[in-house]
Amino acid sequence: MFIITFVTLMAFLGVHQIIIIPLIIFLLNQSGVNYNPLSLAFICIFSWMFSAAISPLNVMNIVISESLNKNGFVTAFKWNGTYFFILLLAAFIYVLILNIL
Numbered sequence: 001m002f003i004i005t006f007v008t009l010m011a012f013l014g015v016h017q018i019i020i021i022p023l024i025i026f027l028l029n030q031s032g033v034n035y036n037p038l039s040l041a042f043i044c045i046f047s048w049m050f051s052a053a054i055s056p057l058n059v060m061n062i063v064i065s066e067s068l069n070k071n072g073f074v075t076a077f078k079w080n081g082t083y084f085f086i087l088l089l090a091a092f093i094y095v096l097i098l099n100i101l
Helices: 002-012 017-031 037-054 059-067 072-100
Strands: none
Touching: 002 017, 002 037, 017 037, 037 072, 059 072
């Protein structure tokens, strides 16, 4: 949950995911924390997608909101947020299954 929250908060501050995700992976490799590589890869990819969809500063959200004449926050939070909240629950269940196997 920390990785998803951290990447999303950094996206809100304008730091792109291509900078944050490799740093997280590097720090986890150096820390000696025992983790499943499949779970880490899935969480990193999911947090990248989540932060890109939720951030109103993302180019795609700006294009969609301008095309529909809606506020960028409505596009990011109301539409994409609802969709990704459901996917977040499914992602956690998937990661739990990966860790059990």
